Amino acid sequence: MWLRDIWYFALPSRQLRAGQMLHKTILGRPVLFGRTAAGEPFAMEDICPHRGIPLSHGRFDGCEVECCYHGWRFDQGGTCTAIPSLVEGQHFNLERVKVQSFPLRESRGCLWIWHGDAQGSGEDLPPPPEIPALDDGQMRIVETMRFPCDIDHAVVGLMDPAHGPYVHQSWWWRSRHSMHEKAKGFAPTEQGFQMVRHRPSSNSFAYKLLGGAPETEIRFRLPGLRFEHITTSKYTVVGLTAVTPLREGETEVNHLIYWDVPWLTPFTPVLRRFARRFLRQDRDVVELQQEGLAHEPSLMLINDADTQARWYHQLKREWGRASEEGRPFINPIQARTLRWRS
Ligand code: FES
Ligand SMILES: [Fe+2]
Incomplete structure (x- = not known):
């Protein structure tokens, strides 16, 4: 499981x-x-x-x-x-x-x-996931929230681009009216995939604040980690969203933000409130979803907006098979462009 x-x-x-x-x-x-x-x-x-x-x-x-x-x-x-x-x-x-x-x-x-089976200090284990390069950036914000759902719904909610304008509507982020068509390049990475480095869409006020033509790269990797790496010519901001199952039906989401932008630091309390609100919006919608899921409906994954969700399931299946068969994991994802409106 x-x-x-x-x-x-x-x-x-x-x-x-x-x-x-x-x-x-x-x-x-x-x-x-x-x-x-x-x-x-x-x-x-x-x-x-x-x-x-x-x-x-x-x-x-x-x-x-x-x-x-x-x-x-x-x-x-x-x-x-x-x-x-x-x-x-x-x-x-x-x-x-x-x-x-x-x-x-x-x-x-x-x-x-x-x-896994390793006990003790586990010297032979691979290193844990690395936070993308950030020379002297520090962790500024940590928000922890428990979602009343299994890990899959929390992860799929994270990588679902189509819910943004509906669940996260706000003046500083985006609204339904700012929806437009997007095309993003994706490629396989270690234990997952990435949305290749690109200029984020202009409808995001939060990105604009950073100034200096920000570029962003978003990586997902198993078991449920999303790294967002934003760079401008001067600065770096890294967000990590980490999803951990606590028990069946309960999942913890930790959202960590690092940066090396000096003028951003005084705004930490405000940004923390935004981060919390963002996370709570995700949690609230998942909570509502549980009302329907309790009846075990069959669900749909629609191209291309749900392709990342489909990839997640493919990655999981392959990970499970590889560890059962005692062989290396082979990433099943092929590089391609995904198009959707959000
Ligand atoms: S020492 Fe007896 S229960 Fe722990
Ligand atoms: Fe969300």
């Missing part, structure tokens, strides 16, 4: 401070995320192997996690280091007691968790 052997966006780095731990259900599993006093992040199953209570109810001293029930202690790799009830002479190999730990990586303000 959910793609395996792949990195998922787990949470924004800033949600996990040094010496802190937190619980989050991801891909149907309870996960304890922690960050040591030295700043190193880790993730393990949030279940005590003794009697099953979530370890996150216990204490974390910045080095080890202590269960709240009987005080067993675990290091950041999930290995038991102490069982307080043992008396002298009662020999017990603590190292046999292990909480499953999950490979976790941190880069550019994102924590990525591996969903």
